[in-house]
Amino acid sequence: MTALLLRDIKLSVRAGGGALIGVLFFIAVVAVIPFGVGPDLNLLSRIGPAIVWIGALLSALLGLDRMFQNDREDGSLDLMLMQEHPLVLTVLIKCLAHWLGNGLPLVIASPLLGLFMNMNEVAIGATMLTLLVGTPALTFIGAVGAAVAVALPRGGLLVAIVVLPLAIPVLIFGVSAAYAAVEEPAPFLPPFLILVAITMFFAVLGPLGAALALRNAGD
Amino acid sequence: MSDSLAITKFSDLANPTRFLALVGKVVPWLAAITAILFAVGLYLAFTTEGDYQQGDTVRIMYVHVPSAWLAMMCYTVMAVSAIGTLVWRHPLADVSHKAAAPLGAAFTLLALVTGSLWGKPMWGTWWTWGDARLTSVFILFLMYLGLIALNRAIADPSRAARVSSVLILVGFVNIPIIKFSVEWWNTLHQKASVLRLDGPTIDPEFLRPLLVMAIAFTLLFFTLHFLAMRNEILRRRVTAQRRMAARMASRGDAA
């Protein structure tokens, strides 16, 4: 299992892996926003957390279709289906590796983008914290979409369409927790704890669904 | 109903031929009852008094609420069929949730359109992101469209059915989450008055046409669903026979 984890991380960080492209896409999306809404710093700082979150969501979607497709192409997916470990566990490990390779860089890049968006320190910290907690949920949800679309020739777009509606609660609570940290009357903890709960919930449901889909997509 | 048509065992439903015969028997009755109920419902809808607050726009409720109800019910039907596909490998369950998806999308669209036509005179806006109902129904609409896209993308019908069943079930779990979360979001951010569709106390005057219309819509859904399932079964037969024909033709050439 650790070997699988390390192998997947290596694959994603290596050239041709999605990690770097994901971060670049994230930066590009967020950097485009000021051109669209104009260089009004007050406005930017107000919408900043939301923009960073949406950028993270989109770039998390970007790398998802490769999650199982590489394994399918080189045949290791069949090995995973056959081995004696429960498939759910394997999928969970793969999700973790995918998150470490693709999600964590987004979290690390987010403070920089926070500065771009003229957010204050508290807002940057809160956004980073919510991203840290929320992006695993995106990966887990995305695993279901990736597993569903694994055998499709142009699965990438389909994964995005299928996953986006499911990811909306994560977005809502991530953004509302980030805002609650800045705006005075609203408490930070309740939406943040719900975000944690959503992540944990999808940590169970995502691998289960993905394993089920992988088994059914095979034959 | 003749003896051979009686569904004696649950597994008998799995026989598509028997299902087709059943559809042929049941659908005319269902369609007739639906038509009668629609006539009665429409008559009631336009003869009852308008609400003193909402005026005549309350009549929109008689199409809006039933279609919103159908949007939810259709997803539930699909989720049950998805379980049927995954657990029992029931051939009709595959057909059922595939046939239901476009119907669900249509009724969800109807709920959204009539909702915004009701919202414009009452709330002064076509659409608001602050309301839990609106957003969650919109997400439901997106999920229907995603399922249709997925079903179209996979050529092998049996695999498409199994894979989309997984998605249907995962999405079903998400429905309450969406509802809760947006309500949460609402209380945090929406400073405007909380807009609710179930605001006016339902008076028997409104309840009667609403109930009739709701039953009419439900029966309409089942009529269309049965017919769409029949079409889907026929389509699969056609493809199966075309394939068989092609195979026989090529064998004939080889001989």
Next chain:
Amino acid sequence: MKYAFYVYTSYGVATFVILCLIAWVWLDGRGRRKDLAELEASGFRRRSAQPTVESPAKGEGT
């Protein structure tokens, strides 16, 4: 009637959508039947459609 526009538009849209659904189901069904009839005419018939009625299910087309 006040707000008649909204009421009639919503009923109109509902009628239109429902008619579209009915038309889709109807036309689809007719098209498939025609396909089956064509296949039958060209000499292919279902194995279960042979004179002996109610042959065992063969899980058609799934």
